[in-house]
Amino acid sequence: MTGKRSEWFDWVKALGIAAAIAIIIRVFLFSPVIVDGPSMLPTLHDGDYLIVNKISYTIGDPERFDVVVFHATETRNYIKRVIGLPGEHVEYKDEKLYVNGKTVNEPFIQDRVNQLNDNQTYTFDFSLEDLPGGYQKIPEGYVLVLGDNRNNSTDSRRLGLISIDRIVGEAQFKIWPPSRIGTVN
Template identity: 60%
Template sequence: MANRKSEWFDWVKALLIAFALAFIVRMFLFAPIVVDGPSMLPTLHDRDQMIVNKFSYRISEPKRFDIVVFHASAQKDFIKRVIGLPGEHIAVEDNALYVDGNEVEQSFFNEQNKNINSNQTLTSDFYLEYLPGGYKEIPEGQVLVLGDNRSNSTDSRILGLISMDQIVGKTNLVYWPLDRMQLLGE
């Protein structure tokens, strides 16, 4: 009888440890997220399921073109691409991205660009100072984010700059559906 109680206690203890570890991993390290909407097409599709790395920005800073998840409101998280970093001036003219006056290639647009004619606008022209906040350069602790589907994205052009405190983490692993499983780079 004592062996049976000890075995039962061991199982309960193992389950509690497993739940505690799962909670810690989910709260502080990794979490699943589902893409909601077309704002990151063609890179991410509606209903793609991804893993968010919550600790990457605790040890490093965001890099240009990282795909991040951030709290857009208390109820909603958004997935967008980091375009502008602290200390930079960002502008888009004639579909070209300019960082501090220098054109920067957006290689993730290569596939999208080959299917359009040269007169079609992917990104309407904008300048950092005309976005909410009216900044001349991105302040420390903030980033400018855009969706890859620039004509159908609620991003920094509407929301303004995103504080690092709003960022949940970086994401680059699509794990579902299986035929779209991929590790995304720049």
């Protein structure tokens, strides 16, 4: 009887340790997220399952073009791309991104921009001053984010700048559906 009790205890202990490790990984390191909506097309599709790296910004800062998950409201997270960083001035004019007056290419939307007719616009012109807050430069501790699907995205143009403290982490891997498995570019 002692052998069975010891074996049973070993199984309970192993399952408890495994559960504790899973909880630590989920809470502090990585988290699954499901894309909800078309705002990040063509990069991410509605229903894509992602793994978000929660420690990216604990040990570093967001970089331009990182795809991040952030708390948009108390109950809702959004997925967007970092476009502007602290200390920068951002402007969009004639389908071109300008950071501190210099053109910055956005390869992740270039195919869509190239397919536009003469009277179509993918990203409407705006400058940092036009956004909520009316800043001339992005303050420390904030980033400007946009969805890749610029005509169908609630992002910094409407929400204002996003506090880095509200960022959950960086979306790094697509894990579902199988045809889309890979890194998030």
